[in-house]
Amino acid sequence: MTPLATAEQPNSAVSLRGVGHAFGATNVLDRIDLEIEQGEFLAIVGPSGCGKSTLLRLIAGLNSPSAGAISVADAALALVFQDAHLLPWRTVLDNVALPLELVDIAPAEAKQRASAALGDVELSHAIQRFPDELSGGMRMRVSIARALVTEPKLLLLDEPFAALDELTRQRLDERLRALWQQRRMTVVLVTHSLAEAAFLADRAVVMSQHPARIVLDHRLNLPTERKSSLRTTVDFSREIALLTHALEAHGSADEARA
Secondary structure (H helix, E strand, O other), X not given: OOOEEEOOXXXXXXXXXEEEEEEOOEEEEEEEEEEEEOOOEEEXXXXXXXXXXXXXXXXXXXXXXXXXXXXXXXXXXXXXXXXXXXXXXXXXXXXXXXXXXXXXXXXXXXXXXXXHHHHHOOOHHHOOOOHHHOOXXXXXXXXXHHHHOOOOOEEEEEOOOOOOOHHHHHHHHHHHHHHHHHHOOEXXXXXXXXXXXXXXXXXXXXXXXXXXXXXXXXXXXXXXXXXXXXXXXXXXXXXXXXXXXXXXXXXXXXHHOO
């Protein structure tokens, strides 16, 4: 079985059919069926340790599923982890240019494209700084710029803002949502925060405790334009309550309150 093949449905960016995965005798994912449309922003939430990050790694092709098949429409993808993983001896600009250098893009063009990507995340003023001169939020923006510089069709995010304070996290959520609206790449976000999932995504999938299954696949009834004031509205609270109910019914009450 080839885990990554061409997606069969015309509007599908990612297709998972009967996907299961085990680590030794431990079954982590069980019969996951999921279609992710091109240009969609999907959030995946679930109890800690249920297999959300494992599922993302399978989509990225870093591991092969134990059962079922995963297909992607375009191999141009980028993956952002919780840790920014910046090279401390390279400037911000050189860190972002690195993926282009690795595919033999001319240095001048690589730096030009890296500078533009840093402008997209509002870091043009910091291009000559080194990672240890940056705040945690700035380092994550560099990591996102480094992913965007390759112009991916599919962006995979594994709890990128989990280690940040709440206000910084909210500001980065707003910037990420704006970038998605500009570029319309397909985004799959793994997060333990229901508020983050509701604010960022147009659709949320809730997973159960392992072996993880999808227990809710919900299209969020929220406006396309999302500002910080959305978080105080009744509609936003209603969506979080719906996700919370699904998570409490099949997962962890502590996770639901995150």
